[in-house]
Amino acid sequence: MSTERHLRLPGIAYGGDYNPEQWPEEVWAEDMRLMREAGVNMVSVGIFSWALLEPAEGEYDFSRMDRILDLLHENGIAADVATPTAAPPAWFFKTHPEALPVDRDGRTLSYGSRQTFCPSSPAYRTAALRISTAVAERYADHPAVAMWHIHNEYGCHNPECYCDTSAASFRKWLRAKYGDDLDALNHAWGTTFWSQWYYSWDEILPPRATAAPPNPTHQLDWRRFCSDELLSLCTAEREVLRQAAPHLPATTNFMVLRTFDSLDYWRWAPELDILSNDHYLMSDDPEAEIDIALNGDLMRSLAGAPWLLMEHSTGAVNWQPVNRAKNPGEMRRNALAHVAHGADGVLFFQWRAAKAGAEQWHSAMLPHAGTDSQIWQDVVRLGADLRALGEVRGSTHAARVAIVWDWDARWALELPSQPSGELRFQDLVRDWYTPLWRAGVAVDFVRPDAPDLDSYRLVLAPSLYLVDDTGANRLAAYVERGGTLAVGFHSGAVDENCHVRLGGYPGAFREILGVRGDEPFPLLPHQSVGLTGRVPQGATADLWTERLRLTGAEAVATYADGPLAGVPAITRHAYGSGTAWYVATHPDPATLSAVLEHLRREADVRPEHEAPAGIEVVRRRGAKADYLFLIDHAGQGAEIPAEGVELLTGKPVVGTVTVPEGGVAVVREPRSTSSGE
Incomplete structure (x- = not known):
């Protein structure tokens, strides 16, 4: 991220998406008065204004936006000005129907919503850069503008398009990756299987719907391509903005969420001046506060610095099966938890609750009930809290524990035809993160190939199914130099091409872990086995077991029953000057917590501060x-x-x-x- 372009805003940013175009202009003055009352100091504007800013191709009407920005400046409120490219207008699709996205089954999706465009469409790219240039040139020197907001939630609704234009772009991406060597692609994809060998680049298609499971490496490269294709749009808009206003920082709102996995944010993060995130609670999550913490720590790790919470909700959202309202005090706790985990800004979707449109039942800072409401009282109180915390801005964190997070590993683990279809990367990571959170232990997230692991006393890899040689070697070197590493089951199994690492499991980590497995024994849903050894009495495990033997490690726990009774389930191995643990199963929460507490003590990792449970x-x-x-x-x-x-x-x-x-x-x-x- 840039050190030259930063948000020049005193204190912690507070506000939300502001959509005054949805309201009569006489409402705007009231908005300003209430924003001042609430302590709002920054709002995002223009995110979905393309149709109003460019009513016809190449014809612009900035009169409304001019008045909005002038009004914000007069009231001392900074603007995060968006390029409105997440919602192309209807006239664009009437002229360029070929820019509409096509799903995996070959259906062309219609306009009439947002993000219904093909990311590979040349017509879309041309139009997006045209409107971005017009916005940038008009507002580069406007005194209200503090930051650029590129697009909105890239990939939220169109992470993939399977049309012929996307197919051609995919082939171009593949030719660049494989050095225009088709034999190299065939080898990487293992295309001798099921007669998939390609003799011409033109034979390669996106992984569209097929009669049987598609090639896993084909799918993995497709996920990588789709992330890169959207990133290329983002960086193209960023360059337009930098050319017009080299002094202003630019961001785009990530979605580091349990429910979104389409973009490799390790690749995206270095391309932006400021990192921002949208985070929403899942109504069915009984401990959503853990999700806030985990995703906040991941955002802080991606940024390497404080970050901005660009969107969250004052109450219910509108897109879940049941949209739960927040309990008394919950919104305040949520917001301040984000600040605790590195956010230097707290913004909401949105300022004023909409009375029409698809998000009319999404909560807002100013709800349908107006100022005579609990939400409004909470919003005003939160504004005062954030003003009181202004000096916290810019402060950092110091963690001695790192958790390995990798989008390639996440994508690969959740492809079809795994030994178990019950494995979910983020759930496995959260299982390991939760005991650390409960203990008040600070956590960073790192890539498997991170070059600077020695600053951590303990590194955890809960789920690293896919790892390349660089990542595996760096983790091994960390242990050899004296670090403590714990690896979760089904890790190291495949290389970067999704090829199984032969010779036994856990593949890339056999040597440092001092074990060798010859067969996975995944468990059926609701099936469990007992554990015995240096684990709590009554310890159990579910989801996964594997037949394992020791090749230098010691058994910390074994299976007490089931087909693998007596087989090691948790092991410890001295390697070089360090120690490597293998958790070859999915222990119950209390048992996993006890194992991680033992690991912490062994690595001399202490909580940030003693506090009671809760x-x-x-x-x-x-x-x-x-x-x-x-x-x-x-x-x-x-x-x-x-x-x-x-x-x-x-x-x-x-x-x-x-x-x-x-x-x-x-x-x-x-x-x-x-x-x-």
């Missing part, structure tokens, strides 16, 4: 002080040892700080009294 503890580190966030998710309240100043109330803290029931405390601790790593 209190989330996170520390951000500033230049002269630490900021200790204490968030009560259990609703019990607590007295926590601390010294300093509680920023939300401004009161000095001597000995202990009170965390209100269901509330939050943020203590500025002088660096000399900080207790963590």
